[in-house]
Amino acid sequence: MSDVELFKGEQVQWRPAPINPAWVIEGAPETRNFLVSQSLDRSSYTFMWDCTAGVFNWYYDIDETVYILEGSVTIRDDNGVERTLVAGDHALFRAGSHAVWRVDKYVRKVAFLRQPVPQPLMFAVRAIRKLARMMNLGPATAASWG
Template structure:
């Protein structure tokens, strides 16, 4: 995949997963082995989508970005900072905001798609909205996104 590709296709599960070791200081139990494959990265580097898998083990995860996960196979028990445990399996998803922490217990294996995004500070978002609205009012910007993106 090059940065100039407009459309990129991946066939089935035939992607070459790369070693993505979990920080050893975060491992609580076992010897989990994690791998990933970057499916896409935004042109500005603020967002990416990747496949990630991991073998059994228990470990902490500290999020410095917003990450939405969608489980494809396997299962995991995630304990949040309040001590509540959440069981996730195929088809389940979760959002971890930047600055959050969770303890992951991978029972045997888990494979997920992760949608990662660096959060934009609120003042920057406000300024961008103002510029977009002014541009539309002056006829310099295209119409808003299609309805499927409303509320996003």
């Protein structure tokens, strides 16, 4: 059995993913998503997501890196700094952060979501990976990621 899962040519099943109505500031943004992948331990996910025009709050309870595929969005952080993201741009939103999203027409993104690991635990993981590399236990590529 292979460790690689291929989904070439499979039909994508978009599903409605409504924004919390209490977060919507202006308009009636319609959103959809589909799950592309998830890690075996369910600490990381990859989603495709799109949204029509509207202004809304977004509260992040997990680290999220976004890569804009199509359209644009203007993001305002809690310091009042605005940045516009267009196709090819990416941004990282840390767990616990907040942003106001303004979508003028449409935006499509790929979102990489990861549950942050507490620092003490991350130190232990890195130590174990280093020890495994030193003892030549396991694949070099996987062991070298941390």
